[in-house]
Amino acid sequence: xxxxxxxxxxxxxxxxxxxxxxxxxxxxxxxxxxxxxxxxxxxxxxxxxxxxxxxxxxxxxxxxxxxxxxxxxxxxxxxxxxxxxxxxxxxxxxxxxxxxxxxxxxxxxxxxxxxxxxxxxxxxxxxxxxxxxxxxxxxxxxxxxxxxxxxxxxxxxxxxxxxxxxxxxxxxxxxxxxxxxxxxxxxxxxxxxxxxxxxxxxxxxxxxxxxxxxxxxxxxxxxxxxxxxxxxxxxxxxxxxxxxxxxxxxxxxxxxxxxxxxxxxxxxxxxxxxxxxxxxxxxxxxxxxxxxxxxxxxxxxxxxxxxxxxxxxxxxxxxxxxxxxxxxxxxxxxxxxxxxxxxxxxxxxxxxxxxxxxxxxxxxxxxxxxxxxxxxxxxxxxxxxxxxxxxxxxxxxxxxxxxxxxxxxxxxxxxxxx
Numbered sequence: 563x564x565x566x567x568x569x570x571x572x573x574x575x576x577x578x579x580x581x582x583x584x585x586x587x588x589x590x591x592x593x594x595x596x597x598x599x600x601x602x603x604x605x606x607x608x609x610x611x612x613x614x615x616x617x618x619x620x621x622x623x624x625x626x627x628x629x630x631x632x633x634x635x636x637x638x639x640x641x642x643x644x645x646x647x648x649x650x651x652x653x654x655x656x657x658x659x660x661x662x663x664x665x666x667x668x669x670x671x672x673x674x675x676x677x678x679x680x681x682x683x684x685x686x687x688x689x690x691x692x693x694x695x696x697x698x699x700x701x702x703x704x705x706x707x708x709x710x711x712x713x714x715x716x717x718x719x720x721x722x723x724x725x726x727x728x729x730x731x732x733x734x735x736x737x738x739x740x741x742x743x744x745x746x747x748x749x750x751x752x753x754x755x756x757x758x759x760x761x762x763x764x765x766x767x768x769x770x771x772x773x774x775x776x777x778x779x780x781x782x783x784x785x786x787x788x789x790x791x792x793x794x795x796x797x798x799x800x801x802x803x804x805x806x807x808x809x810x811x812x813x814x815x816x817x818x819x820x821x822x823x824x825x826x827x828x829x830x831x832x833x834x835x836x837x838x839x840x841x842x843x844x845x846x847x848x849x850x851x852x853x854x855x856x857x858x859x860x861x862x863x864x865x866x867x868x869x870x871x872x873x874x875x876x877x878x879x880x881x882x883x884x885x886x887x888x889x890x891x892x893x894x895x896x897x898x899x900x901x902x903x904x905x906x907x908x909x910x911x912x913x914x915x916x917x918x919x920x921x922x923x924x925x926x927x928x929x930x931x932x933x934x935x936x937x938x939x940x941x942x943x944x945x946x947x948x949x950x951x952x953x954x955x956x957x958x959x960x961x962x963x964x965x966x967x968x969x970x971x972x973x974x975x976x977x978x979x980x
Contacts, residue, residue: 565618565668568661570866572619574874580652581611581645584913594908594941597644599916599934608635611645611658618665633674636666638930641768641921642850647885647912654882655874666770678926683771686778691761692922696730702756704728704735708742711753713789718753720745720824721791721816723805725798726761727955734955740977741797741821747835747980748828752795758785764804764851769922775808783812797821797973799954800920802889803851810859820852822953822972826892829899836979839901844975845947846893846904847938847961848914849954854885885912893953893972900979905945915941917957924960935964942967951975 582598589595596602600609607613617635620626628636639662646659670679685694691701705728711718722745728738745752763778786794786805794816796802805818828834848854860881867877890911897904909915918924918934939961942950949968952958961969 563660563664565664566622568618568664569622570874571656571661572615572622574655575612575615577612578652579610579612580648581658583648584909585648585651588913590908594915594944597648597909597913597915599640599918599937600638600930602937603930603933604638609638611649611662614639614662614665615658618661618668621668628669628672628674630674633669633676636669636674636770637676637679638923638927639666639921640850640916640918640923640930640934642916643855643885644850644913644916646883647854650882650884663768663770663772667772670770676926679769679922682769682922682925683766683774686761686763686766686774691726691730692763692765693726693730696726701729701759702754704730704732704738705754705759706756708738708754710742711751712756713753713791714755714758716753717790719751719792720753721786721789721794722752722754723762723794723796723801724754724759725796725801725955727798727959729759731955731959734958734971737955737971737973738797740971740973743977743980744825744834744973745795745821748825748833750824753789753791755785755789760785762801762804764800764808765922767804767808768920769926776812779809779812783809783814786814786816791816793817793819793824795819795821795824797953797955799849799852799856800956803855806856807859810861820856820889820892820953822896823889823892825976826895826899829896836899836901836976838979840975840979842902842949843905843947844897844902844949844951844970845907845942845945846897846910846972847907847917847942847950847952847957848888848890848911849952849957850914850916850920852953853888853890853914854912856888857883857885888912896972896976897951900975902975905947907941907945909941917952917954917960919956919960924956931960932964935960936966939964939966
């Protein structure tokens with residue numbers, strides 16, 4: 563879709579402001595009731611989904627151009643989907659997240675690419691990763707030491723897809739070893755792509771580089787299908803969303819599981835046993851791309867229509883991603899299995915507050931990224947927990963940078979309980 567294709571949605575938005583708050587019946591306090599880090603930090607309507615619809619309409623109508631400030635606002639979106647989920651509480655005919663990403667894409671087509679964005683995309687093109695400074699030649703060094711099969715040369719049932727953050731960030735190497743130990747404890751037949759491993763490019767899509775993403779996605783799907791693996795397991799929430807939701811459009815028909823799903827199922831079957839209970843009060847952060855954006859892809863082709871030129875609908879009925887069926891129970895079941903006590907925050911599951919790393923904002927809008935992380939840390943402290951647990955390396959890295967509270971990957975917690 564082009565930005566002009568979103569014009570009916572831009573005109574339909576009724577300015578109800580649901581996109582700025584979690585649903586009213588989920589609010590426990592006014593302190594933790596808002597849902598969009600950008601509009602909370604910058605305090606101006608244009609940063610909300612409603613404001614972005616207005617900006618998009620003005621651009622489509624030729625009333626607005628991409629000034630430097632307008633382009634900056636398009637980039638200051640975490641692509642976390644919180645506005646999208648809250649909107650769908652009362653509306654069925656708007657797609658705020660899709661529009662926000664297309665608005666970014668349209669700004670890019672207009673030549674508004676920031677130096678930070680260019681650096682990320684140059685890295686993707688040259689080294690097949692969106693972690694600048696890392697080299698493709700070094701990608702398999704950390705993962706290669708885990709002792710898994712080479713999936714390019716040997717048949718395996720489970721393909722382990724670690725993602726860029728785990729593949730390059732040495733501060734996460736112990737967590738990656740924990741993942742390997744847990745999978746081996748399950749008796750899983752696991753392989754990795756090794757030197758053939760590549761970036762999923764999901765963050766490129768979140769930033770609005772849709773054309774570049776689609777080229778990478780088509781190539782990656784061919785590579786993944788060539789392994790013959792029955793299931794792909796990933797410990798990265800961003801990769802999970804990309805493989806589950808985005809790659810479905812390119813024909814990926816292999817079952818994809820986040821590692822928490824795989825481990826929780828193994829524990830339930832008795833294949834994974836925890837014999838050293840962890841006695842600690844923890845709280846759990848639902849990563850955006852594992853939770854509300856973790857619903858599987860549903861194929862659809864159709865068009866908009868109006869009944870009696872009044873009531874808008876889709877023909878045939880369009881899938882409605884409302885976040886309710888993301889991955890929420892498996893991480894919580896895994897935490898419970900370790901013996902740790904879970905103390906929930908106020909904004910959880912599909913209404914979770916973003917960690918601040920999404921949409922490329924950890925590089926493109928550091929102020930917003932840091933604000934979102936610090937806000938979540940404050941909410942975690944308010945739960946009474948001693949430790950913040952998450953199931954995504956990008957979330958963990960952003961929270962660790964914010965400081966102020968102990969932060970652990972759920973895999974480290976699980977490995978402690980083995």
